[in-house]
Amino acid sequence: MTYEKELEIALLAVQRATILTKAVYSSHAKGTLSKSDTSPVTIGDFGAQALIISSIKHAFPEDEIVGEEDADDLRKNSSLRDQIWELVQAAKLEDAEAEEKIGGPIKSVDAMLDAIDSGNSQGGRIGRIWALDPIDGTKGFLRGGQYAVCLGLLVDGVPTVGAIGCPNLPVDDNAPLDPSIGADADDKEGKGVLFGAVKGQGATSRPLSKGALQEGKKIYMKPLDDTKQATFCESVESGHSSHGDNAAIAAKLGITKPSVRMDSQAKYCSIARGAGDLYLRLPVSKTYEEKIWDHAAGAVIVQEAGGELADSEGKPLDFGLGRTLKGNKGVIAAPKGVFPEVIKAVKEVLAAKL
Known part of the structure; x- marks a missing residue:
């Protein structure tokens, strides 16, 4: 298999989710909760998970998904649920064809909650299972550092497709990496990268956009002899x-x-x-x-x-x-x-x- 469709859907789903995370990132009230493992959870986590799982289930309804969040807290907290629903409705790709490929807008609050809860796969070595981290680096997200929206497809336990959106990394692949990059981040002009890869087919980077996918270019690790x-x-x-x-x-x-x-x-x-x-x-x-x-x-x-x-x-x-x-x-x-x-x-x- 070429996994062409899987990569396209994954990239579009991640790209749409970053529209939501960027909106939350630039706001002052991120709606943090505290999970049982004491890590912070934001309205961005829940909203991004809902959008991505909805996209995957539209394109590949039989696939399983391992997601980090569940909707238990949202079912008990109507104020937080309403905030997330508003953000989810607003997060639309500006390209109609691209938006349609990932199923269009989520139809209702209940559909949003069900999507979040669909990330309940226990994983395993058989079949197609997506591994989703709606906001990886939540503490970085909260403090103004780096974060990523991450989606990978495991096929019989092997990572096969990967898509990662990094709104705060510079678009320029040659931009120097220095210690300040993890502390004082922003998503202003010249920032925002979407990375993708399929096993056996190479890896690419492209600028994040609000519409159709931008042109990707091949990326390579730097040769290192010493x-x-x-x-x-x-x-x-x-x-x-x-x-x-x-x-x-x-x-x-x-x-x-x-x-x-x-x-x-x-x-x-x-x-x-x-x-x-x-x-x-x-x-x-x-x-x-x-x-x-x-x-x-x-x-x-x-x-x-x-x-x-x-x-x-x-x-x-x-x-x-x-x-x-x-x-x-x-x-x-x-x-x-x-x-x-x-x-x-x-x-x-x-x-x-x-």
């Missing part, structure tokens, strides 16, 4: 990745540049287009399990741009075990040429802690 010259990305939140271990690995590799800390799968996209080189996400506890929606889309994009991924032990990421990467610890991404050297350094640093 890790001393590398720029590495890591999470802003120390609860997501061990900054101390990452620093020790960087030192072992001879990296002297400061790390670039940013939220979300914008890190995957940044290294995929050659703005950065390495992505280090070392586990902060023995019990933490990475969520598949935090990595599925980014994994396809990085691999198709010429990179490799593994966990901290060098094992391939296994997306077929449910809603989490329970068989893996941490995530490492790097260009193929230096990947063995990076994994060796990771293993040595972690072994020294035992």
